[in-house]
Amino acid sequence: MPEKTTALAIAGATLLALAAPAIAGQKLGEVQGIRAPETIYAKTCGYCHGRNVGPIILGRALPAGSVKYIVRHGQNGMPAFRPTEVKPEELEALAAWVEKSAARKGEHGQ
Numbered sequence: 001m002p003e004k005t006t007a008l009a010i011a012g013a014t015l016l017a018l019a020a021p022a023i024a025g026q027k028l029g030e031v032q033g034i035r036a037p038e039t040i041y042a043k044t045c046g047y048c049h050g051r052n053v054g055p056i057i058l059g060r061a062l063p064a065g066s067v068k069y070i071v072r073h074g075q076n077g078m079p080a081f082r083p084t085e086v087k088p089e090e091l092e093a094l095a096a097w098v099e100k101s102a103a104r105k106g107e108h109g110q
Contacts, residue, residue, distance in 0.1 A: 034089055037097035044086065045094075050107030054078060059103025064095035071095070 041058075048054035054077070057067075068091055074080035086094065 037094040040094050052109050056107050056109045058101040064099045067095040067098050
């Protein structure tokens with residue numbers, strides 16, 4: 001009986017692993033498209049910035065070059081983000097968007 005349980009567990013894990021890309025709407029081996037700056041900010045940056053974890057960055061006219069450097073190299077408590085996490089084209093657009101962004105009333109922080 002333990003062999004049957006083990007076999008079912010392995011089969012279940014395999015199905016889950018194969019189903020993950022389908023659930024995410026991405027096929028195995030498919031390259032993900034370029035995301036909009038607003039999407040990257042909402043899913044990556046906004047997790048800390050504007051929520052009392054990191055400093056507020058929108059509405060401060062931060063130079064795009066500084067944004068790009070800090071995103072790639074990190075600073076203080078902020079980790080560096082690899083090109084596999086934020087593509088170079090995405091970072092260019094994100095940095096320009098942050099530089100020109102208006103402040104958001106709902107954000108608060110350091």
